[in-house]
Amino acid sequence: MSNFSVAFRNADAATILSVCGELDAHTAPELESAIKKCRDEGKINLIINGHDLDYISSAGLGVFMxxxxxxxxLGGDIKICALKSKIFDxxxxxxxxxxxxxxETEEEALSLFERGIQPIQGD
Amino acid sequence: MGQVSITYTLVVPSETRQLAQVRNFVTKHARQANVAEEHIDALRLAIDEACANVIEHAYQGNPEKEVHLAMTIEPTRIIVRIRDHGCPFDRTAYRRPDVRELSRKRKSGGLGVDIIRRLMDKVEYHNQEGTNEIRFVRFRQSRQDGFR
Structure with missing residues (x-):
């Protein structure tokens, strides 16, 4: 049995994926499928809510990459919110x-989409 | 705590679904030995990464194979040894990954070894007569770097 799950929710400005449990090399394909599903449905403004995420390894980080x-x-972005401090680390x-x-919060992430804040481009 | 050194061993089939069991094993024994939570978080992640690399790369997903883990808890440090009999890790081809570059190339892998090196104080690879072993050490002093 998998110790990971993803729940979808639609807000006006974005689709929220609430991730729960442990994200590792075994469960990362589930997040991958969830993001693919959103993309295929044209949902490209995505918020990953990590409030109930208890663990992440490089396989989980790899899904974002x-x-x-x-x-x-495609004109969207993936924003991440509500991580526990050890997951943020x-x-x-x-x-x-x-x-x-x-x-820190889902509201902040939604606000970034609502205000049209561009993705971080980096250096 | 005394001066005792205790070694805990675990052998699991080479399957990613075993990773949760590996992490539970590490957490349980490290907590019983009063290892600080910051060290447990770092060890759990580094051991998960090393075992995942064995499962996916050394054994290339063959569930018939086994991953051997030994964790020795000493008063001042924790020593981890993970052994396999698969394809050896090519250290000469390794270079530190850049997340931005990997993202641009849409790559999902390549971070595990970097995580182990960042979290552990010492990392060594050994290969002898078809047996590969990664050994790493985390000292038990409090630290500002790595995990808070």
């Missing part, structure tokens, strides 16, 4: 905050 370029080319360890909007 695999899709961000394509989603941004893993993103931070590898420099993800320089490339991805990682904010």
């Amino acid at each position: 695999a899709f961000i370029e394509e989603i941004r080319t 893993v993103f931070d360890l590898l420099g993800f905050p320089k490339i991805y909007h990682i904010v």
